[in-house]
Amino acid sequence: MLGKLIGPEIRELIETRNLGAIRSLLVGMPAADTGEIITELPEEVQAIVFRLLPQAHATEVLEYLGPEEQERIIRSLGNEEAAGILNDMSSDDRTALLEELPPAVVTQLLTLLSPKEQQIARTLLGYPEGSVGRLMTTEFLMVRPEWTIGECLDFIRANGNDSETLNFIYVTDASNHLIDDVHIREFLLRPLNTQVADIHDNRFIALRVADTAETALSLFKKYDRNTLPVVDSSDTLLGIVTVDDILDVQEEVTTEEIQKIGGMEALDTPYMETPLLQMIRKRAVWLIILFVGEMFTATAMGFFEKELEKAVVLSLFIPLIISSGGNSGSQASTLIIRALAVGEITLGDWWRIMAKEIAAGFALGCILGSIGFTRIVVWSQFSDTYGPHYMLIAAAVSVAIVFVVLWGSLSGSMLPLLLRRIGLDPATSSAPFVATLVDVTGLIIYFSAAVLILRGTVM
Amino acid sequence: MLGKLIGPEIRELIETRNLGAIRSLLVGMPAADTGEIITELPEEVQAIVFRLLPQAHATEVLEYLGPEEQERIIRSLGNEEAAGILNDMSSDDRTALLEELPPAVVTQLLTLLSPKEQQIARTLLGYPEGSVGRLMTTEFLMVRPEWTIGECLDFIRANGNDSETLNFIYVTDASNHLIDDVHIREFLLRPLNTQVADIHDNRFIALRVADTAETALSLFKKYDRNTLPVVDSSDTLLGIVTVDDILDVQEEVTTEEIQKIGGMEALDTPYMETPLLQMIRKRAVWLIILFVGEMFTATAMGFFEKELEKAVVLSLFIPLIISSGGNSGSQASTLIIRALAVGEITLGDWWRIMAKEIAAGFALGCILGSIGFTRIVVWSQFSDTYGPHYMLIAAAVSVAIVFVVLWGSLSGSMLPLLLRRIGLDPATSSAPFVATLVDVTGLIIYFSAAVLILRGTVM
Numbered sequence: 001m002l003g004k005l006i007g008p009e010i011r012e013l014i015e016t017r018n019l020g021a022i023r024s025l026l027v028g029m030p031a032a033d034t035g036e037i038i039t040e041l042p043e044e045v046q047a048i049v050f051r052l053l054p055q056a057h058a059t060e061v062l063e064y065l066g067p068e069e070q071e072r073i074i075r076s077l078g079n080e081e082a083a084g085i086l087n088d089m090s091s092d093d094r095t096a097l098l099e100e101l102p103p104a105v106v107t108q109l110l111t112l113l114s115p116k117e118q119q120i121a122r123t124l125l126g127y128p129e130g131s132v133g134r135l136m137t138t139e140f141l142m143v144r145p146e147w148t149i150g151e152c153l154d155f156i157r158a159n160g161n162d163s164e165t166l167n168f169i170y171v172t173d174a175s176n177h178l179i180d181d182v183h184i185r186e187f188l189l190r191p192l193n194t195q196v197a198d199i200h201d202n203r204f205i206a207l208r209v210a211d212t213a214e215t216a217l218s219l220f221k222k223y224d225r226n227t228l229p230v231v232d233s234s235d236t237l238l239g240i241v242t243v244d245d246i247l248d249v250q251e252e253v254t255t256e257e258i259q260k261i262g263g264m265e266a267l268d269t270p271y272m273e274t275p276l277l278q279m280i281r282k283r284a285v286w287l288i289i290l291f292v293g294e295m296f297t298a299t300a301m302g303f304f305e306k307e308l309e310k311a312v313v314l315s316l317f318i319p320l321i322i323s324s325g326g327n328s329g330s331q332a333s334t335l336i337i338r339a340l341a342v343g344e345i346t347l348g349d350w351w352r353i354m355a356k357e358i359a360a361g362f363a364l365g366c367i368l369g370s371i372g373f374t375r376i377v378v379w380s381q382f383s384d385t386y387g388p389h390y391m392l393i394a395a396a397v398s399v400a401i402v403f404v405v406l407w408g409s410l411s412g413s414m415l416p417l418l419l420r421r422i423g424l425d426p427a428t429s430s431a432p433f434v435a436t437l438v439d440v441t442g443l444i445i446y447f448s449a450a451v452l453i454l455r456g457t458v459m
Numbered sequence: 460m461l462g463k464l465i466g467p468e469i470r471e472l473i474e475t476r477n478l479g480a481i482r483s484l485l486v487g488m489p490a491a492d493t494g495e496i497i498t499e500l501p502e503e504v505q506a507i508v509f510r511l512l513p514q515a516h517a518t519e520v521l522e523y524l525g526p527e528e529q530e531r532i533i534r535s536l537g538n539e540e541a542a543g544i545l546n547d548m549s550s551d552d553r554t555a556l557l558e559e560l561p562p563a564v565v566t567q568l569l570t571l572l573s574p575k576e577q578q579i580a581r582t583l584l585g586y587p588e589g590s591v592g593r594l595m596t597t598e599f600l601m602v603r604p605e606w607t608i609g610e611c612l613d614f615i616r617a618n619g620n621d622s623e624t625l626n627f628i629y630v631t632d633a634s635n636h637l638i639d640d641v642h643i644r645e646f647l648l649r650p651l652n653t654q655v656a657d658i659h660d661n662r663f664i665a666l667r668v669a670d671t672a673e674t675a676l677s678l679f680k681k682y683d684r685n686t687l688p689v690v691d692s693s694d695t696l697l698g699i700v701t702v703d704d705i706l707d708v709q710e711e712v713t714t715e716e717i718q719k720i721g722g723m724e725a726l727d728t729p730y731m732e733t734p735l736l737q738m739i740r741k742r743a744v745w746l747i748i749l750f751v752g753e754m755f756t757a758t759a760m761g762f763f764e765k766e767l768e769k770a771v772v773l774s775l776f777i778p779l780i781i782s783s784g785g786n787s788g789s790q791a792s793t794l795i796i797r798a799l800a801v802g803e804i805t806l807g808d809w810w811r812i813m814a815k816e817i818a819a820g821f822a823l824g825c826i827l828g829s830i831g832f833t834r835i836v837v838w839s840q841f842s843d844t845y846g847p848h849y850m851l852i853a854a855a856v857s858v859a860i861v862f863v864v865l866w867g868s869l870s871g872s873m874l875p876l877l878l879r880r881i882g883l884d885p886a887t888s889s890a891p892f893v894a895t896l897v898d899v900t901g902l903i904i905y906f907s908a909a910v911l912i913l914r915g916t917v918m
Binding site for chain 1: 487488489491495523612615616619620622624625626643644647648649662664679680681682683684685701702703705706707709710713714716717718720721722723726729730731735738739742743745746747749750751753754756757760761764767768771772774775776777778779781782783785786787789790792793794795796797798801803804808811812815818819822823826827830831834844864890891894895898902
């Protein structure tokens with residue numbers, strides 16, 4: 001957006017080699033905006049522009065770039081430049097950058113770090129992917145319970161420069177066990193001679209380093225925090241996680257949820273960056289499962305082949321009927337999957353949900369059924385596609401629609417609950433999955449209704 | 460979770476009238492946990508337990524309850540108790556509570572507020588629903604550029620008690636125009652005699668009071684902020700928005716997106732709280748649109764009725780073929796809708812997406828087509844359902860599958876882009892919507908392939 005407005009101007013400055021002007025233009029804006037502008041420049045220019053920035057600004061800007069741009073730019077830098085930036089980056093953003101790069105590049109980049117930063121980077125990369133350890137930063141401040149507020153403020157003034165956030169100050173004992181988290185408010189609002197021990201209440205919320213990012217997300221939401229400390233199993237303080245990283249986690253978690261609802265395995269990477277073969281594999285798995293499931297429709301219809309031969313007209317409504325069941329099932333399963341994901345409903349609500357879906361499904365079925373009935377009857381006034389018994393056909397079709405829609409709503413809503421109950425991910429009962437299930441049963445409902453209503457007349 | 464563990468213990472304490480023990484149990488835990496426990500108590504006990512809490516804790520706990528519990532508890536309180544809590548609540552949480560209540564209750568509750576709080580509450584409720592004004596809190600600190608850091612810290616110490624967050628301190632001129640936002644870090648790290656004017660750079664990111672919550676969400680994400688100031692059109696500072704409210708906005712926005720992908724209008728309320736009639740209406744609209752669209756399948760098949768009469772066997776594969784197209788279309792549209800929503804792709808990428816989907820769709824079509832071919836051929840060794848020309852039928856079906864899957868992937872991916880291009884919400888091209896479109900065209904593809912391959916033999 002911004003980049004599209006300023007981009008041409010910068011390209012002109014590059015062409016005229018006016019690098020000084022570019023530099024002052026970019027340094028004067030927030031790092032997020034500089035990052036956006038660089039992202040929207042042509043690839044071959046990105047590194048040139050990036051290298052104009054002073055190191056502190058460059059480090060910040062790099063943190064706002066996407067993994068592709070980060071890799072390209074880091075590889076284009078000389079060792080000294082790369083070392084400066086990597087040593088300077090906050091440790092969580094550096095982990096995020098390194099985990100995207102090929103192992104060979106990581107090994108090489110790690111050697112550029114100072115021994116201290118190298119050890120931090122290796123430790124953080126040692127935590128499993130998707131764990132809190134991979135999200136945390138090691139830049140935070142610890143104070144001791146015996147200090148006064150005044151001493152703490154002096155300590156913060158002297159040492160707080162690298163700290164990722166000063167929202168919470170952590171109180172630890174001599175062996176770095178977390179005793180309490182104290183909001184910066186307390187330090188600012190109390191008289192300077194208050195002792196830290198007088199403020200703290202030994203109650204704190206902390207993440208475990210091996211917790212999943214999803215656990216962290218739910219704790220951040222529950223306690224409305226901006227920052228949470230991370231401890232190991234013996235309560236030693238290891239780092240902190242800030243909420244901006246959690247917003248990204250929430251976005252990723254939701255993307256995976258949506259992709260599963262869409263009937264596929266979740267991609268691990270953004271759409272454009274996912275290699276074609278990997279994307280085909282992720283999509284093929286579910287398409288094949290659904291295809292094999294859907295083969296039962298051919299089997300089910302095989303049982304009714306004799307009836308079909310007598311009344312080919314019945315086949316005209318097959319797509320209409322099974323898709324109505326699929327659509328109502330897709331609505332119900334989507335509603336329930338999402339309501340489970342955000343915690344609006346629990347398994348214990350199943351019978352209230354079932355009652356609601358039976359009522360809604362029946363009402364929706366009657367609405368669609370009467371539209372279908374009207375359509376066939378009206379159509380028959382102008383055409384004889386449906387033959388002389390069109391009223392009976394209309395009746396068979398609309399009765400089938402009522403029950404198929406009811407069945408779609410019911411199974412669409414119960415399936416996610418069932419999956420959760422047996423310990424599987426409810427999002428697996430995607431719209432296509434429910435549709436497939438409803439297709440097979442829907443055909444059986446349709447032909448049974450048709451046989452009951454049309455026997456002796458049409459067939 | 461927690462409530463389920465402690466709930467029985469509390470119920471026992473209530474039965475034995477040991478209210479003192481309940482009180483000390485609940486006061487000793489974070490407000491979020493107390494809130495969770497109260498939520499999981501039986502309705503008739505919730506207010507009893509709530510009224511045991513001291514006012515400051517009660518106010519905090521109320522902010523963590525759901526709208527239903529909040530309403531029940533507020534209505535159960537005496538006027539004096541309710542007034543105490545409502546005056547004490549942070550203004551953003553109070554707005555969120557009031558906007559859920561019936562207008563008559565709101566009018567009555569507003570009269571309980573002090574004149575100052577009443578004016579704040581009325582102003583905030585005056586902003587349109589879904590705007591930044593409804594999310595903001597008016598508790599924040601302003602300092603003047605001519606003050607020193609030391610003076611500011613004294614000012615914060617004296618006045619910061621009500622402030623929602625002390626992450627950023629806002630610098631304003633004498634008529635409250637926002638001049639700058641300064642991170643608390645700067646106040647803590649600089650020498651005490653530094654003047655504020657020496658720190659600030661006149662660059663700040665601010666929200667407009669009429670901005671939508673979605674705009675706020677994207678600015679929070681872009682700039683990785685915990686707090687953003689809110690100004691009116693003349694840059695007067697009105698309030699602040701904190702990121703915890705934005706996490707909730709993100710969750711709501713995503714829920715709406717998911718519900719649209721599921722093929723329905725977004726519900727405005729949680730599933731369980733949505734009245735049955737309203738839910739039927741929200742679902743019926745799209746079901747009817749899809750149903751009417753799907754009627755064209757009957758029309759399309761009408762054109763091939765003669766062919767169907769000659770080869771009823773063709774109808775057996777109709778559900779299999781159209782659902783394959785629908786499933787691949789659902790995958791493609793879900794991927795593209797989500798990638799658009801999180802900004803991974805833009806309209807300008809359309810031809811790269813098209814190329815990718817043609818390749819993926821063709822590959823997936825070939826995979827499913829060959830499974831289908833094998834299935835028919837193998838089956839024919841054991842049964843004569845498909846007659847003597849089963850090889851030709853297998854060929855017709857599998858060729859149709861290749862093209863239907865290709866067409867599903869292509870239209871599923873292009874439709875969201877097209878909708879975005881003409882200014883509509885891409886999520887409208889839900890899985891069911893794409894499936895309906897692909898069903899009609901899929902039938903035409905199938906029968907065309909069948910006529911080409913089977914003419915002169917089967918029909």
